[in-house]
Amino acid sequence: MRSSTGVKAATPVVVRKASELQSVVAAWRRTGLVVGLVPTMGALHAGHANLIRAAAAENDRTVVSIFVNPLQFGAGEDFDSYPRPLEADRQLAGVLGASAVYAPTPGEMYPAGAATRVRVSGLSDVLEGVHRPGHFEGVATVVAKLFNACRPDRAYFGQKDAQQAAVVRRLASDLDTGIEIRVCPIVRDADGLALSSRNAYLNTEERQAALSLSRALRSANTAFLAGERDHGELRRLLHDTLRQELFANVDYAELVDPNDFVGPGQLAVLAVRIGRTRLIDNHLLGEPFAAALSG
């Protein structure tokens, strides 16, 4: 918690309804407290932990939302199998400094008759948007709801989902939320794999194959740092590295502008299927490739 105004709550209260969260946050506000929100789908790992720690350091009170959002899963995706270890998540959130966990039910979030959707055009229509139709509309809709339910001063997202972070920044600005969007760096395991709740799906062989993503990013980054600026050549490095891994099926591997995700630029973005698990990763070329921050 920030400064001396906060008292660390080891066991955060679990809130199930938006109206209840609004009451909790309004009471904080009346005493002048500043509020951070960390939206998650739970199954918290060290990447989430970084977000929660950052929020707890920069705000007086931190809310962690945990909601596996059906709207952002497509048909045939892993909505049903997505891990939901709520009690462990709650304890971890508390240890990291969260004051409240907002864990609404799907019925609370999308009651019968709900008909409102939020959409960010352009950014939602490329890369992830092409491979996961409707995904970013689901993200934008749930984020707009979470922002209204919590009304935080700041909200925290991970750079691992770079395109999602760009969609959220756009939404927060376009809809006049007044919320500052903070994007925290990717956290990688010692072997380079970007942390994701979906890594739990990987068996031993797939886990080895999954290292091809960070290997591809590192290879393009090494070339960039050595002076390579040819877009086609850098892109070829990504694809060549991924092609060497037999178990990797590439959805896309591109170099895009980090703001609009359309024009060519220095952000290398990958989506790769390893067996039945779809993984994404990215790196802004020229930045040092993160040493492992966990594991």
Next chain:
Amino acid sequence: MRSSTGVKAATPVVVRKASELQSVVAAWRRTGLVVGLVPTMGALHAGHANLIRAAAAENDRTVVSIFVNPLQFGAGEDFDSYPRPLEADRQLAGVLGASAVYAPTPGEMYPAGAATRVRVSGLSDVLEGVHRPGHFEGVATVVAKLFNACRPDRAYFGQKDAQQAAVVRRLASDLDTGIEIRVCPIVRDADGLALSSRNAYLNTEERQAALSLSRALRSANTAFLAGERDHGELRRLLHDTLRQELFANVDYAELVDPNDFVGPGQLAVLAVRIGRTRLIDNHLLGEPFAAALSG
């Protein structure tokens, strides 16, 4: 203003930026004040006055927003000619009890690159939604922005725009805004014409022709009160009355469910073009037809 906590501000402050309004409202909130919002497109008339008075009576502070929203006008509609008497509106809002007028510029509301839209499906796809494609997406988007910029406890809309009010109710609930939506009755001139900023477009002959709308609603209502329950017969009364007026071109005249605007029901809704002016009106059959509240 409600109770003794408010001090009447005869000349409300004019706020041009969302961030500025958020600061103003946050300061009110810290002292425990309750806030009402009256979203308008300006050119305030006695219908708006009723909304502002209701807001001022039920809240400690009232914000009137004045913004002619380009997103909710279609090609060939009256965006350019829509009246914009800002200074007169500000003075009237102050007299009626408003503490602040939020009057952003189009460039402030929709800067280059803005890409986020809010959409309420179903309700937006019938009647007005058919005749004004994109209209309710424009309404929903601007209302979501105004709600975020002001974060009121209550927001006030007029029953004249019945379908809009239903869209806003749905949005406010679906997006967990926590805002109570209040819908105030239609205000009619002594001759029955529902007040609208667009009535200013009518010349003397058109003004006479425009009375056919309230005449049609009154005729269906009289039949309903006399026991008529046949949906086809009541609908025929609407159309027959309108057909007697040579200058009236009917976009629609229907009896719909007041919640979903789809199924048959007791809400009579009309959209009629008189010359180049498009007017709407409605009445819930069985309710007394309002005597003139103004004029």
